[in-house]
Amino acid sequence: MKPGDTITVCAESLSRHGDGVAQHEGREVHVAGLLPGETGEVKLDYVSRQRMRAHGTVIERRNAHPGRRQAPCRHHGRCNGCAVMDMDVASQRELKVAQLSKRHGFEVDRIVATDDDGLHYRWSVKRVFAGKPGALVLGSFMRGTHNVADMEGCLVDHPDIIAACDELLTVANDAGAAAYDELDESGDLRYAWFKTDGRGNVLVAIVTADPLATMAHGIAERLERPAGIAWGVHSGRGNDMRGVTIRPLRGRQTLAIELCGELVHIGPQGFLQPNPTTAALAYHDLVRVPAGGFPHGRVALDLYAGAGITTNLLRERFEVVVPCESYPESARALGIKAELVEEFLAPILADPHHPHRSPDLVIANPPRGGLGADVCNQLNALAAPRLHIMSCSPASLHEDLQHLTGDDGAYKLIAMRAFDTLPQTAHIELVAWLVGKG
Ligand SMILES: C[S@@+](CC[C@H](N)C(=O)[O-])C[C@H]1O[C@@H](n2cnc3c(N)ncnc32)[C@H](O)[C@@H]1O
Secondary structure (H helix, E strand, O other): OOOOOEEEEEOOEEOOOOOEEEEEOOEEEEEEOOOOOOEEEEEEEEEOOOOOEEEEEEEEEOOOOOOEOOOOOOOEOOEOOOOOOOEOHHHHHHHHHHHHHHHHOOOOOOEEOOOOOOOOOEOEEEEEEEOOOOOOEEEEEOOOOOOEEEOOOOOOEOHHHHHHHHHHHHHHHHHOOOEOEOOOOEOOEEEEEEEEOOOOOEEEEEEEOOOOOOOHHHHHHHOOOOOEEEEEEOOOOOOOOOOOOEEEEEEOOOEEEEEOOEEEEEOOOOOOOOOHHHHHHHHHHHOOOOOOOOOOOOEEEEEOOOOOHHHHHHHOOOOEEEEEOOOHHHHHHHOOOOOOHHHHHHHHHHOOOOOOOOOOEEEEOOOOOOOHHHHHHHHHHHOOOEEEEEEOOHHHHHHHHHHHHOOOOOEEEEEEEEEOOOOOOOOOEEEEEEEEOO
């Protein structure tokens, strides 16, 4: 097999990027544009020498998945954001559940979703500036490239965010501002990060490459839609925006967002679930047992607490709820010191008389990479009677469960539920309920 070859394959499953995955001559072939169950002629674009993997593009499809449809978005194909948009939403959900079982051996009791069309659900959006002065666009990097796909009028964005994006572009184009170019490291406007409270209030953080000769101030003065505007400078390489220091430019710097009846205040860089409406259903279930009742007890630990929604929910039921969060802005809002979970658990485990040594419930909602072996080992040592995990990555959850429920693990898995927080994409959010083996 070599690049340029044409092969015929049948996709058996879906990759996490939404490509069809087929087997051919002992290799995994990832095919853009082929859905599971579809067979097609595929042109190979890349064949890895190190790994038994190849990537290709479908040239001709022999059959169509019963849920296949014309993707409703005009950017589909260039923008890689909504990888399964060429399937109706019911089929997307069916496929996600089947994938969990096939790829990870996870059996969920159900998939929870809030809507049928799966559009306009995103309350938190990061965009990259690109294009020539006067004709700037806001979009996202096309997978594996430095090219930016325009996302004007993105169908999964909340309407508040679409309007704020449009206004920012109009003002930046009128001002003749230049987009930052990653390759030659020239230009000014780099990213814009939008958040909405779903009620018309938008917070926008404009990130520029240039700390001095930036147009961010002039642009901010002319924006009328955002309730608050912040500015940060990111002159280095890479796209991680969390290290960027954000300064207020104008208006309010936090949004008050109500989730599960709890009000949380989120700043320009604080963690906000992209789809808070569906995520709220996951939080609701995370603090309960699978059948819907509340676990009993006095002490609960809330690991990776973020803005503290689950902390507040747990406080309605537990006398003592101790959150842990490493991001300074979120930790400050929680009234705790910013701390890694590893550092937080170490002194608790070291002291048998520590007041939090025997929690009745531990909640963990780690980022994409999961808990990792060290935290799993600490949780095994803690041996709580209940451990509830929320995860946005089935792959990392799978690894964590090996540590937590394997021979050396202190827990057993009793149930798992899926939440379709990101319709049109291959992503899925999971809640896993574990109880102590003891
Ligand atoms: C998936 S978010 C969940 C946040 C919150 N539970 C929610 O749903 O809004 C993960 C959170 O963990 C924090 N975090 C990441 N790594 C961490 C670590 N090693 N220790 C503590 N917090 C961490 C991040 O800052 C982020 O707020």
